[in-house]
Amino acid sequence: MNTIIDYLDNLFATLPKTKQLEDIRADMLANMEDKYNELKKLGKSENEAIGIVISEFGNIDELLNELDIQLDQKEAHFPLLLEEEIEDFLKTSKKTSMLTGLGVTLCMLGAALLILFFQLPNFSELAATTIGVTTLLVLVAIAVGLFIYGGMLKDKYKFIDEKGEFSLSFNTRKLLEDKKNAYQSTYALSVIFGVILCILSPVSLFIAMAISEEAVTYGVVALLCIIAIAINIFIYYGGIKDSYNRLLKLEEYSERQKEEDKVVGAVAAIVWPLAVCIFLISGLVYHQWHINWIIFPITGLLFGMFSAAYHILKTKETK
Template identity: 50%
Template sequence: MDTIVGYLNNMFASLPRTEQMHKLKQELLGNMEEKYHELKDDGKSENEAVGIVISEFGNIDELISELGIGEVRKEELVPMLTEMETEEFIAAKRRSGLLIGLGTGLLMVGAGLLILIASLGENGFMSSVFSEDAMSMIGLGFLLVLLVPAIAMFIYSGMQMEKYKYLESGFHLPYHLKADIQQRQSGFAATYMLSLITGVCLIVLSPIAIFVASAFGEESASYGVVVLLAIVAVAVFLFVYYGNIRGAYQMLLKTGDFSKEKKEEDRVIGAVASIVWPLVTCVFLVSGFVYDQWHINWIVFPVTGILFGVFSSAYNILKGKDAA
C-alpha cells in the first residue's frame, strides 16, 4: 500500500497544491485503497494488487478529464499549506515579534538614557570631569549605540518574514490544520488578553513616575520621564510580541486584522502612521536638543497616540457606514 501512496504523491508533485487538487488526491487515494483491498481479498499478491491498481487508474491528465475537473482557474492557483509550513510561519512570526519588540524597547531605553545623562549633566553630576554639553553628547552616544542593534533587528525580522509574502496572494488550509489552528488560537486568547491588560495598565500608570519624581523638585521631573519610558518600553514589548503571535493565527485563519475589509483599513491607517510618527519623533528631538525641553516634550507621544487612536476609530466608523 505504501507503493500506491508514493505513486500518488509523485502524480500530484508537479501540480499546484490547491484545495481542489487536495480533494481530488484524497478521493483517488480512497478509490485506490478500496480497489487494493478488493484485490487482496481475491487472493492477489502484494505486487499483483499494486500493479493492477496503478495500471487501472492511469495518468493524472486522464483522471482530471474523466472526473470533469477541467482546467484549474487562475484564482485557484494558490498553495495548500502543509503542517510544516504553518508551524514554520507561526514560529517566524513569534521570532519577528520578539525582535521588533526588543528593537523598539532598545530605542525607548536609548531615549531614556539620553534624557537621564543629559539631566545628570544639568544637575552637576561629574561636573569636574564632563561639561554639561559633554554629558549630553555621551547620552546621545548611548542612544546611537542602542539604535544600531535595534535597526539590525528590524531589518533581520523583515528579511525573515519576506519569504512568507506569497501568503498575501492567497492560500488554502486543509480542514484538519484549520481546526487545529482555531483550537490553538482559542487557547492563546487568555494569554493575549492578559498581555493586553498588563500593557494598558502599565501605560496608564506610567505617568505616576513623573508625579513622584516631581515631588522631589522640578529638576527631578526628567528622572520620572526616564522611568516612564522604561515602563512604556515593557508595555510596547508585550503589545508587539503577543500581538504578532495573535496575528499569525489570524492571518492563517483570515480573520480579524487579516480579513479583506480590515486589510483595506490597515493600508490607509498604516500610510498615515508612516508619516505621523516620524514627524512626532523629529518634534521630540528638535524640542529637546534645540529648545532644551526634555522635561515636557515627552508629552507629544501620548498626545499623538490618543489623537491617532481617535483618527483610526473615526476612519473605521466611516468605512463601516460606507459599506452599509
C-alpha cells in the same frame, strides 16, 4: 482511506468556514467511508474503491449551487500550506515579534538615557548633548538592524504576509483555529498586564514630583522605561496573535481590511517620523526634555483615533 480524507480536505479548503459546511463535510466523509468499506468487501482493490468513491461523492457543484455558495476561484489556485511550513512560519513570526519588541524598547531606552544625561551632575550641557545623542543614535541603529534582520527572516513568507496567496486544508484550518482559541487567554492576560503598566506608569512621575523638583527628570525616565516594557509586551504577544490571523485570514487580513491598512500605513509613515523630529527639535533646540516626552503618547492617541474613525467610515461604506 487517507487518500479520500486528503481529497475531501482539499475540496473544502477554499470554501467558507461555516458550521453548516463542517457538518456537510463530516456527513460526506462518513458516507464515503461506508462506500469504501462496502467496495472493499466486494473484492475491489484499494485504488478501484477510492476511484469509485471519489467519482460518486467527489463533485459538490450541485451542493454549492443549492446552498448559493460562491467558490473563491482565485484562492482555489493557491497552493496548500504544509504543516511543516505553518509551524516554521509561526516560529519565525514569534522570533520576529521578539526582535521588533526589543528594537522598539532600545529606541525608547535611548530617549530615556538622553533625558537622563541632562540631569546627571558634573555633566555640561555640551557633554550631555554629545553623549546622549550619540547613545540614542547607537541604540536606534541597533534597533534598525534588528528590524531589518527580522524582516529578512520572514522574507520567504511574503506570499503569506503580503499577498495571502495560500490556502489551508480543512483539518489544518481547524487545528489552527483551536490553537488560536487556546492562545486567546494568554493574549488577553498580556494585554491586561500591558495596559496596567501604562496606567501606572505616571505614578513614577508623581512620586518624583513629591520628592523634589530635581527628581522629576528621573520620574520621566522611569515612566519611559515602564512604557517601553508595556510596548514590548504588546508587540510580542500581539505578534503571535497576528500570525494566527494571517494564516486564517481574519480581522485585518481580510481583503477589505488590507485596503484600509494601506491608507493607515501611509499615514503612519508620515506621522511617527514627524513626531520623532518634533521630539528631537524641541529637546535639542528649545531644551524642553522635561516635557516633550508627551509628544509620543499624544501622537499615539491621535493616530489611534484616526485609525478607528477611518475603520468605522469604511465599514459603513461597505454596508
